[in-house]
Amino acid sequence: MPDPVEEPEPWYKGGLPFTCTRCGHCCTGAPGFVWVTDEEIEKIAAFRGEPTLEFELVYTRRVRRKVSLREKANNDCVFWDANRGCTVYPVRPAQCRTWPFWGSNVETPEAWQRTVNACPGSGQGELIPVEEILTRVRAIKM
Numbered sequence: 001m002p003d004p005v006e007e008p009e010p011w012y013k014g015g016l017p018f019t020c021t022r023c024g025h026c027c028t029g030a031p032g033f034v035w036v037t038d039e040e041i042e043k044i045a046a047f048r049g050e051p052t053l054e055f056e057l058v059y060t061r062r063v064r065r066k067v068s069l070r071e072k073a074n075n076d077c078v079f080w081d082a083n084r085g086c087t088v089y090p091v092r093p094a095q096c097r098t099w100p101f102w103g104s105n106v107e108t109p110e111a112w113q114r115t116v117n118a119c120p121g122s123g124q125g126e127l128i129p130v131e132e133i134l135t136r137v138r139a140i141k142m
């Protein structure tokens with residue numbers, strides 16, 4: 001049996017610093033999608049004390065064959081509150097929990113620098129080890 005091909009070490013093998021400042025930059029601004037699974041919908045609905053079906057009708061939308069959280073008229077996430085921040089933070093979707101460690105953001109040092117320039121918590125604070133970064137990158141494809 002041939003040896004499995006080992007992945008090369010990522011450029012960030014020493015880890016990358018990140019601490020969420022809860023600034024909302026990743027929750028507001030340009031339109032986009034926050035993809036959610038059925039399990040995430042159930043967790044957020046339960047956290048909010050709402051029936052799952054009602055939650056789905058009010059807070060989600062179908063896009064092609066996926067489900068995304070709705071946005072406000074100004075394109076902010078429906079759960080972003082300017083005074084309180086993310087109102088579902090403890091049960092936020094995987095897409096939000098894994099930020100900024102998406103493949104597109106850590107692909108190259110230049111991509112990471114663009115992320116650092118856009119996100120106040122990226123490049124600051126706690127050093128996230130490479131193993132955790134890879135776990136987050138693999139959790140969701142962005």
